[in-house]
Amino acid sequence: MTTEQALVKTVDFQLDIQSDNESLLYDATLEARSVYNETIRLAKQGVDWDAIPDRVADDADLVKNTTQRVVAKALGAMENYYEYNDFNQPSHTKNGTYPLRANYEEGYNLSPTDDGDVAFRISAKPYNHVKGVLKGSDAHLDLLKTALKSDEWKTTTSETLWCDGEPELHVNIRNTEQTVRDKQDSRTVVGVDVNEDNVALSALSEGGVEDTLVIDFPEIKFERHRYFTMRKRVQNAGKESIHDTLEGREERFVRDRLHKVSRHIVEWSRQFEKPCIVFEDLKEMRDSIDYGTRMNRRLHHLPFRALQYYTSYKASFESIPTGWIDPYKTSQRCPMCGHAERANRNKKRFKCRSCSHQDHSDRGASVNIAVKGIKKHQDWNVPALNSLPVVRKVRRRASGAVDAPTVTHPTVRGYQADGRMGVSD
Ligand SMILES: [Zn+2]
Structure with a gap:
């Protein structure tokens, strides 16, 4: 059976x-915020998650x-640890608007007009609609018009939100013909280890480890620590608005970098035969990682989940499936x-106490x-893993460009050099 x-x-x-x-429409996005906050509350x-949608909807x-769509999104955020700020408090339970998430033909409708536009109708409140036409790039309008009249694309959910004070509609469309390959049908499995300052990739086939790449991004860690300190300083001074501005700036910086890293991961994975990209499942990670401080917790979680999401999304457009495993x-x-013990690892160096x-x-x-x-x-x-290829390292610079790759840790014994040292990507 295929489950593409x-x-x-x-x-x-x-x-x-x-x-x-x-x-x-504005009121509805404020109402979406109360729904979100109430869900988190x-x-x-400790209310049973299954009981929350009905309780909130009433x-x-x-x-x-x-x-229900907004509740589901709030619970998803809860699950993925987006819901904690620097002080381990729920961070998104603030005031202001929240995207109004709706199902096609239940919460919103779209229809092509005779003038070549696309008309929208959003059910902002029960029995109360907001109407007009969509404005956007030709590429997006064309794709949407195609989706509305073809069988190949299907319109699904949308979000109504405010960007710089202007209302926007973000529409999800699903391609019913182009699919992602079934993950069970893979010949190479790429393991992705996401860390605060790098991501390590290893590709395994039946023949062994095909290749390893470590993408370093020290500037992400550096900038996050820098923003953390700045935000704390302004927060202590009671300047909440500056705090929020800094938070937004940090998020944009980190997101932009993570998009580049995720693109790199997909590009690298494409070279192998029928790849499947595998991540650690964060839901399982709660119990298996010992977070020293609250700050550590936040520092860890945000990039983890976002990088996985971006990579998975980009991979799907190359028809590459993704999977999740228990990080234990x-x-x-x-x-x-196979020997496992905490003492095997000392920061970036691993030495097995057994072999x-x-x-x-x-x-x-x-x-x-x-x-x-x-x-x-x-x-x-x-x-059977008898030898591992040389670890190749690339470093992402602040500009987003990639430095020339280098072979790491030439002094660490135990690598089985295979002559591929310094190969460029
Ligand atoms: Zn060992």
Whole structure:
């Protein structure tokens, strides 16, 4: 049985509102914020997550389906740890608007007009619509018009939100024909180990580890620490608005870098035969990582999840599937002999207490992730690992360009050099 995944694309538009009730839309996005906050509040109180949608929907002044979509998004954020700020408090339970998430034909409608535009109708409140036409790039309008009249693309959910004070509609359309290859049908599994300052990739096939790449991004770590300190300073001085501005700036910086890194991961993975990209599942990570401080927790989580999401999204457009595995002991286990203990790892250096194998510790973790990915999704055997290729390193510079790759840790014994030193990407 194949369980291929459909391809989803988001197209953005500005709203040219032609009914005189723009404020209704604004009120609805404020209401979406209360729904979001209420969901987080109930979840933190320990209310059963299955019971939350109905409880919240009873009081919300939104179309019921729309309320449910916002609740689902809030619970998703909860699950993925977006919900904690620097001080481990729920961070997104603030004031202001929140995107109004809706299902096609339940919370919003689109229809091509005789003038070649696309008309929208958003159910801002029950029995109360906001109408007008979409404005946007020709490419996005063309794609949407195609979606509305073809069988190949199908319109699914949308979000109404405010960007720089202007209303926008972000529409998700799903391609019903182009799909992502079934992950069980892979010949190479790429394990991705995401860290605060780098990401390690190892590609495993039946023949062994094909290649390893470590992409360093020290500037992301540096900038996040810098912003953290600045935000704390202004917060202590009671300057909340500056605090929020800094937070937004930091997020944009980190997102931009992570997009570049995720593109690099997909490009690298494409070279292998039928690849599947495998990550550690964050839901499982809660219990398996010992977070020293609250700051550590936040520093860890934001880039983890975002990088996984961006990579998975970009991979799907190359028809490359992604999988998730339980991260239990992936960073402590020796990929050669299987011995696992915390003392094997000392920062970026790994030395097995049992067989003396030495390695770059993040590469070791990426191999372990790939091994778990094979066990979980593939019907072929994990190869015996007698030797590992040289770790190649590239460093992303602040400009986004990639430095010339270098071979790392030439002094660390235990690498089996295979003559591919310094190969450029
Ligand atoms: Zn060992």
